[in-house]
Amino acid sequence: MYGLAAIQQANGWAMAGTGACIVLSGLAILATLISLVPHLTGLFEPKAAPVPQETPEKDTTPSVNVPDKLPDDLNDACTIFMEISESLGDEFTLEDLHRRCKEVNVAHPHFSINRFRDAGVLISCGEGFFCWKPKSE
Amino acid sequence: MDLLIQFLTNTGYYLADYRHFLMWGIGCFFLYLAIAKNYEPLLLLPIGFGVLVGNVPFFKGFGLGIYENNSVLHYLYFGVTTGVYPSIVFLGLGAMTDFTSLLARPKLMLLGAAAQMGIFFTLLSALALGFLPKEAGSIAIIGGADGPTSIFLTAKLAPHLIGPIAIAAYSYMALIPIIQPPIMKLLTTEAERRIHMPDMRPVSQKELMIFPVIGLFLCCFLAPASIPLLGTFFFGNIMKVSGVVDRLANTARTAIIDTATIFLGVTVGASTQADVFLTGKSIGIFFLGAIAFSIATASGLIFAKILNLFSKEKINPLLGASGVSAVPGSAREVHMMGLKSDPTNYLLMHAMACNSSGVIGSAICAGILWSFLV
Numbered sequence: 001m002y003g004l005a006a007i008q009q010a011n012g013w014a015m016a017g018t019g020a021c022i023v024l025s026g027l028a029i030l031a032t033l034i035s036l037v038p039h040l041t042g043l044f045e046p047k048a049a050p051v052p053q054e055t056p057e058k059d060t061t062p063s064v065n066v067p068d069k070l071p072d073d074l075n076d077a078c079t080i081f082m083e084i085s086e087s088l089g090d091e092f093t094l095e096d097l098h099r100r101c102k103e104v105n106v107a108h109p110h111f112s113i114n115r116f117r118d119a120g121v122l123i124s125c126g127e128g129f130f131c132w133k134p135k136s137e
Numbered sequence: 138m139d140l141l142i143q144f145l146t147n148t149g150y151y152l153a154d155y156r157h158f159l160m161w162g163i164g165c166f167f168l169y170l171a172i173a174k175n176y177e178p179l180l181l182l183p184i185g186f187g188v189l190v191g192n193v194p195f196f197k198g199f200g201l202g203i204y205e206n207n208s209v210l211h212y213l214y215f216g217v218t219t220g221v222y223p224s225i226v227f228l229g230l231g232a233m234t235d236f237t238s239l240l241a242r243p244k245l246m247l248l249g250a251a252a253q254m255g256i257f258f259t260l261l262s263a264l265a266l267g268f269l270p271k272e273a274g275s276i277a278i279i280g281g282a283d284g285p286t287s288i289f290l291t292a293k294l295a296p297h298l299i300g301p302i303a304i305a306a307y308s309y310m311a312l313i314p315i316i317q318p319p320i321m322k323l324l325t326t327e328a329e330r331r332i333h334m335p336d337m338r339p340v341s342q343k344e345l346m347i348f349p350v351i352g353l354f355l356c357c358f359l360a361p362a363s364i365p366l367l368g369t370f371f372f373g374n375i376m377k378v379s380g381v382v383d384r385l386a387n388t389a390r391t392a393i394i395d396t397a398t399i400f401l402g403v404t405v406g407a408s409t410q411a412d413v414f415l416t417g418k419s420i421g422i423f424f425l426g427a428i429a430f431s432i433a434t435a436s437g438l439i440f441a442k443i444l445n446l447f448s449k450e451k452i453n454p455l456l457g458a459s460g461v462s463a464v465p466g467s468a469r470e471v472h473m474m475g476l477k478s479d480p481t482n483y484l485l486m487h488a489m490a491c492n493s494s495g496v497i498g499s500a501i502c503a504g505i506l507w508s509f510l511v
Contacts, residue, residue, distance in 0.1 A: 030352060070481045
């Protein structure tokens, strides 16, 4: 038997429809449950003692205007990162650069840093420190 | 002289016919894909060589072939027919999988569910083409793009089709870089491919440890037939995230999964003996497998676009294509496609979330089909 008659004979429509509904609803419920987990674990966390408020230190690092979306061009993106890293000095660790990028809300800084490393724009200065490759080279 | 003639008539050269050479061609093609193209080498190399081993012509009755009782290959094949190897592979997969990205953005799990629609569409197509219901269910699971799950379900429902179904499933998994990108391009616009996903929230260790328990409770209670796959999968995962049995977790994700993969690959390859494999049904299975895989990819993409209609926070629809459970091939393709449209668009971690939910989704589908068709 072939065609629609074969599907009908094997109860195919019901199997496909029910199966699809079960897997969709099952994973939807699982997604809902796991989205509740952080709230549930929060209930059982011991509440931290109130910390006396300290007056925030004045931010001495210069503010940097970072666009919402980094430019596609490597050199343009690099210029922005150089501006961001100015406050770190000529040589800095990647960890400090990443932290500074996070402070000025750069999206996915680790990926951009990786691009600069791959392109040889961000070079190692030894002992875990890095610096920007001088433009003349 | 008679002894020499008798010996010569028992050699593979004398017993071979065109079908054996055709299968050797297929085996060599798999080896080529694995070695020269680096397509899924961990799977295609053992399967490819298994095809060569299984298609050495021999005198029937000597207890040599994989389908002959008491042969060595038959004993090794026992792990396939009973579903032991797939279960062990899932244990290792669980010990490898990092659910952080999925827990950080649970909504992506829906894309893993949507990509399973290819399975049910293929079920209907296979029935319409005249396959028996159990055979149709086994063929349909190719749409999950999960080799061990396909083998597991086929071993339970239609063991005579293990060879062609496993070969089809693994072939299409290896051909992800060829199959998925055109579908992704066809169903998404350039602007959609450029959608950036927001940074993920940090996920606590407690959440990571609670997830396998909740997952097991929900999925295996919903489809108990998926226990052999998801039970070991979540067990492997809790070994990994608990941090108290690092030695066991490390063994599961290295020695154990490697051993199971070797035996699974080589025996599945050897099960493709020419007289069993070269049939009209195999051609139908390959045809339906391609449809299953394509529809699974398309349904994930389309579902992501539908979600975007109702959601404030837009999802990059490419992520829907990684809802199939071919880990990590489809996630890698999605990431590459995103990078092509926008070199600053990094989708890999988000795609892995969909990918890992696809593994769970396809195992649930296998359980559902098994309980429907057994």
